[in-house]
Amino acid sequence: MKFDNVLSEINGFGKFQIVLFLIQTISRITMPCHFLLNNFMAAVPAHHCNIAALDDGGAFANLTVEQKLAVGVPTEPDGTPSSCRMFSKPQYEHLSGRNSSEDASAVQCRDGWVYDNSTFKSTLATEWDLVCSRKGMNKATATVFFVGVMVAAPVFGFLSDRFGRRPLLLVSYLSSMLFAVLSSLSTSYIMFVIMRFFMGMSISGVSIITTVLNVEWVDIKHRTFAGVITSLDWTVGNWILVGMAYYVNDWRMLTLAVTSPLILSVITWRWLPESARWLLANGKADAAHHYIMKCAEMNNRAKCMAAVTPRALLESAQAETVNKKYTVLDLFKTPNIRRIAVCSGIVWYGVAFTYYGISLNITGFGLNLYLTQLIFASIEMPMKIGVYVFLEKVGRRPGLVGAMLLTGLCLFINIFVAKDKWLIRTVVAVLGKALSEASFTIMILFTTELYPTVVRQNGLGYTSFIARLGVSVSPLIMLLEDLWHLLPVVIYCAVAVGSGLVASLLPETLNARLTEFIEDVEKPRRRS
Numbered sequence: 391m392k393f394d395n396v397l398s399e400i401n402g403f404g405k406f407q408i409v410l411f412l413i414q415t416i417s418r419i420t421m422p423c424h425f426l427l428n429n430f431m432a433a434v435p436a437h438h439c440n441i442a443a444l445d446d447g448g449a450f451a452n453l454t455v456e457q458k459l460a461v462g463v464p465t466e467p468d469g470t471p472s473s474c475r476m477f478s479k480p481q482y483e484h485l486s487g488r489n490s491s492e493d494a495s496a497v498q499c500r501d502g503w504v505y506d507n508s509t510f511k512s513t514l515a516t517e518w519d520l521v522c523s524r525k526g527m528n529k530a531t532a533t534v535f536f537v538g539v540m541v542a543a544p545v546f547g548f549l550s551d552r553f554g555r556r557p558l559l560l561v562s563y564l565s566s567m568l569f570a571v572l573s574s575l576s577t578s579y580i581m582f583v584i585m586r587f588f589m590g591m592s593i594s595g596v597s598i599i600t601t602v603l604n605v606e607w608v609d610i611k612h613r614t615f616a617g618v619i620t621s622l623d624w625t626v627g628n629w630i631l632v633g634m635a636y637y638v639n640d641w642r643m644l645t646l647a648v649t650s651p652l653i654l655s656v657i658t659w660r661w662l663p664e665s666a667r668w669l670l671a672n673g674k675a676d677a678a679h680h681y682i683m684k685c686a687e688m689n690n691r692a693k694c695m696a697a698v699t700p701r702a703l704l705e706s707a708q709a710e711t712v713n714k715k716y717t718v719l720d721l722f723k724t725p726n727i728r729r730i731a732v733c734s735g736i737v738w739y740g741v742a743f744t745y746y747g748i749s750l751n752i753t754g755f756g757l758n759l760y761l762t763q764l765i766f767a768s769i770e771m772p773m774k775i776g777v778y779v780f781l782e783k784v785g786r787r788p789g790l791v792g793a794m795l796l797t798g799l800c801l802f803i804n805i806f807v808a809k810d811k812w813l814i815r816t817v818v819a820v821l822g823k824a825l826s827e828a829s830f831t832i833m834i835l836f837t838t839e840l841y842p843t844v845v846r847q848n849g850l851g852y853t854s855f856i857a858r859l860g861v862s863v864s865p866l867i868m869l870l871e872d873l874w875h876l877l878p879v880v881i882y883c884a885v886a887v888g889s890g891l892v893a894s895l896l897p898e899t900l901n902a903r904l905t906e907f908i909e910d911v912e913k914p915r916r917r918s
C-alpha cells in the first residue's frame with residue numbers, strides 16, 4: 391500500500407494536520423519579520439551634515455535652525471537641504487536671497503550627520519552613519535543576512551534528509567534565538583553583520599523544513615489547499631512586522647521583538663511529529679507506524695489501521711532502496727531530475743530576485759513607510775485566495791508562468807510613470823508585488839511536489855540556495871541607479887520575464903502523486 395493511500399485512509403487533512411500547521415505557524419511568522427526587517431531596521435531617516443563646526447563665534451549662533459541650514463547646507467534641485475554636502479564656511483548672503491558659487495564652497499560632511507528622529511529612535515544608518523558614501527554598507531546588511539540563508543539552505547536540506555526533519559528544526563529554533571540576541575547586542579558594524587550572517591543561516595532551517603514537513607503529511611486532495619493556507623503565515627508575519635516596527639522604533643529592541651515567538655516554538659516542538667514519509671524512505675518502519683497511528687487516532691480513523699503493520703509499510707516503501715544515502719549530487723545524475731533541478735533553480739532565482747527587489751525597496755511611492763508595507767502585505771491575502779482557485783482548476787505551471795510574466799509587465803509599466811504620479815506608481819507597484827507573491831506561493835508548493843521524498847529536503851535546500859543567491863544580489867541592484875536611474879527596474883523586469891519563460895519547461899504536478907524515489911521521477915507521473 392502506497393503511503394498516499396494510507397494517508398487518504400486516515401484522513402490526509404484532519405485534526406492531526408491542523409495541529410501540525412498551527413504549531414509551525416508560530417515559527418513561520420518570524421520569517422517575514424526577519425526577511426523584511428531591513429525595511430525598518432536599516433531605514434534611512436532624513437538627514438543633513440552636522441554644521442555645528444561652522445559656528446564662528448559671531449552671527450551664526452544667533453540664527454534659527456532654518457537659517458543655519460540655509461547658510462550651512464546647499465540645496466538639491468528640488469529645494470531640499472543636501473544630505474551629503476555642506477559649505478566650508480557660512481554663506482550669509484543666502485539670507486538675503488543671493489547665491490554664492492556652491493560648487494566652489496560645498497564639501498562633503500566633515501563632522502557627521504544630524505538625523506530626523508521623529509519616526510525612528512535608532513536604525514543601523516543612524517547608529518553607524520551608514521549614509522552617503524557609506525550607503526552601500528547599509529544595503530549590504532540585507533545582503534549579508536541572505537548570504538547566510540543561502541549558505542545554510544543546502545546544509546539544512548542535506549542534514550534533514552539524513553537525520554530527519556524534526557531534530558534539525560529544533561536546531562534552527564535555538565540557533566535563531568541565540569544569534570538574534572547577539573545581533574541586538576552588537577557593539578560595532580562588523581560584529582553586527584557577522585551575527586546577522588549567522589542569524590540568516592539559523593532561520594534558513596525554519597524556512598525549508600516546515601514547508602516540507604507540512605506537505606509530507608497532507609494527501610493529494612488537500613495538498614494545494616494546505617500549500618496556500620500555510621503561505622498565509624507569511625502575510626500574518628508581515629502584518630506583525632508592521633505593527634511591531636510601528637511601536638518599537640529602536641532597531642535593537644525590534645530585533646528581539648520579532649524573534650520572540652520562537653520561545654513558544656521551542657516549547658511546542660515536543661508535539662511536532664516526524665515525517666512518516668521520511669521515516670519509511672529511510673527504513674524506520676516502526677517509528678513511521680507510530681506517527682501514522684497517532685494521526686489515525688486524532689483523525690478518528692484508528693480502525694482503518696488495524697491491519698496495517700510496520701512490515702507492510704516498509705515493503706510498500708520499496709525496502710530494497712532504503713539504505714541508500716542521497717546528496718545534492720543525486721539531483722543531477724539522471725535526465726528528468728536534472729532538468730527539474732536546473733529549471734527550478736533558474737526560476738527560483740528569478741522569483742526571489744524579483745520579489746525582494748520589490749519588497750525591500752518600498753520608498754519612493756509617496757506614502758508613509760508603514761502604510762506602504764501594510765498595503766504590500768494586505769494585497770497578499772486576496773491574491774493567495776485567487777492563487778488557490780487557479781491552482782486547483784488550471785495547474786502550477788501556467789499559474790507560475792503567468793504570474794512571473796505579469797510581474798515583469800507591471801515593472802515595465804512603472805518605468806514610464808513619472809515619480810510625481812505617486813498614486814499610479816503605487817497601484818502598479820502593489821499589483822506587481824501581489825503577482826510576485828503569487829509566484830512565490832506557487833513555487834514553494836510546486837518545488838515540494840517536483841522532488842521525490844528521498845531528496846526532497848536536498849532539493850529544497852538546493853533551490854533555496856539559488857533563491858537566496860538572487861535575494862542577496864537584489865538589494866545591491868538599487869545601487870546601480872547612480873549609473874542610470876532606470877537600470878535597476880529594467881534588470882528586475884528582465885529577470886522576471888526570463889524566469890517566467892523558463893518555468894514553462896517544468897512538468898505539471900496538479901493531482902500527481904508525490905514521488906518517493908528518484909527512479910519514480912524518471913517514469914511518467916501518475917494522476918490521482
